[in-house]
Amino acid sequence: MKYIELGLVNTREMFADAIARKYAVPAFNFYNMETLMAILNASRMMRSPVILAVSESALKYMGADMLTGMIMGANLSSDDGVVLHLDHGSSVESCARAIELGFSSVMIDASKLPFDQNVEITKRVVEIAHKHNVTVEAELGVLAGIEDENTFSENSSYTNPSDVERFVRAAGNDSLAIAIGTSHGAYKRRRDDEELRFDILADVATRLPGFPLVLHGASNIPQNLVTQINEFGGKLSGARGIDVTQLRRATQMNICKINVDSDLRLGFVAATRRALATHPQNFNPREFLSSAITTMTQICTDEIRDIMGSDKKL
DSSP states (O other): OOGGGGTOOOSHHHHHHHHHHTOOEEEEEOOSHHHHHHHHHHHHHHTOOEEEEEEHHHHHHHOHHHHHHHHHHTTOOGGGOEEEEEEEEOSHHHHHHHHHHTOSEEEEOOTTSOHHHHHHHHHHHHHHHHTTTOEEEEEESBOOEEEETTEEESOOBOOOHHHHHHHHHHHOOSEEEEOSSOOBSSBOOSSTTOOOOHHHHHHHHHHSTTOOEEEOSOOOOOHHHHHHHHHTTOOOTTOBOOOHHHHHHHHTTTEEEEEEOHHHHHHHHHHHHHHHHHOTTOOOHHHHHHHHHHHHHHHHHHHIIIIIOOTTOO
16 A cells, blocks of 8 residues: 555655654554554644654554554545654564554664675665655664564664764665664663763764764663552653753754654553542553543653654644
């Protein structure tokens, strides 16, 4: 299926606008109807472009037909500024399959491989994707942390600025995810005063002027949600995210896409735990799932306004 038939757009024009107007397009991960509804509710309320990010494990969980059905049911149009994006595609084949399903953007993540192999694999994905006007994200540098079976690493390595020009020129990708100190999962910082490597970001932005840069593992990890989860039986001691002011600073330096996954997971779990604990007589899933949708919508709304700066950009 062609993505235009689903009312989707690719990232090319929205990234150019984001760089010109100094904001970032939010890439929120989703994995069921409730998370999808929350993201689209916030996008429409805030008049913000949005990237619906789907990992390979989330696609497996939902199933291709169910995913496509939910996107069709959203009744999108190109004016809505919505991208369906494969997050951390692990192979040329997985990216090609996503394009066949109607994804308008794919990420090929070969960042753990040697430089030349990363280039070669990314180039193959670009050749396939560009035939369908699908945009391609690649990655240089490795983020630590665990989010799911496709995004995990015990080690991290910062992006080497001296590599970026050669990589983009050889691979032909449309955007580039870089590693400057963010990480996957809910435990991104040991201390509140840890700073991202803005020196690396500045160097990369200078070497690739006007080129779309991406920040993965950038959830804020709202402490009120961590507290609520723990209050109602959870165990998330020490969960800590990326400071809002640092994320906003990054949007002024060619970071035009910021990935958020853990924040919505926290919101879903916090709202569900609270609803079940405070209403133990409830056995109607719609009631606690509605609470989760409300909480996640508020998270997306807050981050669109306070972190991305993408509100009122449609």
